[in-house]
Amino acid sequence: MRHEKGEALLTLALEMQAARAGLTLRQIQERFGVGRRTAMRMRDAVLRVFPQAIEREGEDRQKRWHIPPGTLDRLASVPADELAVLDSAVRLLEDQGRALDAATLAGLAGKLRAVMPPDHARRVEPDVEALLEAEGLACRPGPRQRFEPDMADTLRNALKAGVAVRLTYGSRRDPTPKGRVVHPFGVLHGHRHYLVGHQTDPAPSGVRLFSLPRITAIEPLDQSAERPPGFDLSAFAKQAFGVFQEDPVDVAWRFSTDVAEDARRFRFHPDQTEETAPDGSLIVRFRAGGLLEMAWHLYTWGDRVEVLSPPQLAAMVHPHRQAWGALP
Structure with missing residues (x-):
């Protein structure tokens, strides 16, 4: 004690x-x-x-x-578990295609190792390797988005400086890259990575998302980035289940009794509420858009989840529920 x-x-x-x-x-x-x-x-x-x-x-x-x-x-010294967490974070960022962020964090870990007394560094390094091995961290297979580190660095500097940028960008509707003047507000990271900003040229379009991999060039401009009064990036992000933005709707899901405890371990939305039904099932409610991303997630629960609202999400999910139940 x-x-x-x-x-x-x-x-x-x-x-x-x-x-x-x-x-x-x-x-x-x-x-x-x-x-x-x-x-x-x-x-x-x-x-x-x-x-x-x-x-x-x-x-x-x-x-x-x-x-x-x-x-x-x-x-002061840095224990092995803290170094292991840093190294794990670097690998996860690399796996998500966020090479610049991974390099920045790896640089921080390197600086910490550099100032550690040599004897202490030699003692903890084997423990770091053992912890990483115990975590079983490996690169997640499957597709991931790419965004060149140099462009990520240019975008980050523009955000820090608070200036507008000229993007060379091709959308799904118009894949031919074209120049667009955008006032950047921030970046949303998820399965897909998006720049949040306000396009002013060639035509004002309000706050919208720009897929980072579709940006082929970024040029900072000598023009201050203007943000709509009262705009809050965190509040904007909460409007969506993932990152795709659409008008928010009231959402309610019922998880069956046999997966209710598993569902309680998930945080589906920052503002969600939970209710335990008399039969032991779990009802989760929140307000957000992004119905397609919701459907993708709900497919993994198979027939253990029922969409109570909205009706359009139920129509997307219920006909395709996997009869063999929730995936592990």
Whole structure:
């Protein structure tokens, strides 16, 4: 127990150094799941060991405590499980076709390894390999979308700079690539990757999606990207079950009793509600568009799911339910 308390205090000290604005008592309480008195005792213990800690008051008039950078650098180390998670994330990003993001995260992992003491690095590296092997992580077979890393880097820089871009883009309806001036808002990643933006030339089209693999060239423009008042990318994404945008509708699915527990382990939509029926089946409700993507997912549940609404989704799913039941 004493060792656990010591570990918690060391963790608190490291986080007080990492937080540039410092930590409040409330943040200490939430981070370590303790009451206010315990948080005060933990803070005081760290301040006794590190008297160089700075106390400051924020704009919200709450006191914060910060340990100057470099104070604990030699005490910090990266455990094997954290490195393994980073390496796993790199492989998953590569599997999703997000080469630039994978390279960025791999660079971060490399920097962490570079600052680790050599003896510690030699000790944890075999553990990292063992953890990755235990996870059984492998590239997922099947089709994946491609998007050139150089163009991804150009798009990311345009988003950071807040400027419009000229895309050379070919849609499904018109596959011949043409120039389009787009004000980019962000990128949605999923089975397919899309740029969210507002096209202003050749003709204004409102907020729409541009498939990243269909972009063959990107040119940043000397023009600020304008966003519609009140537009929120997260709220926009929630309108869809996947990434394909269409008018949202009220959705309700009933999962049979034998798969209800499995269905509870899924988060089908950020705003979903759940209801257990008297017979033990599970009813999930949310509001979103993207009926085709919903149908693709529901096929994997076979005849263990019933679409209560909307009727058009039921018509897509029910005639094609797999008679042998849900897939594993």
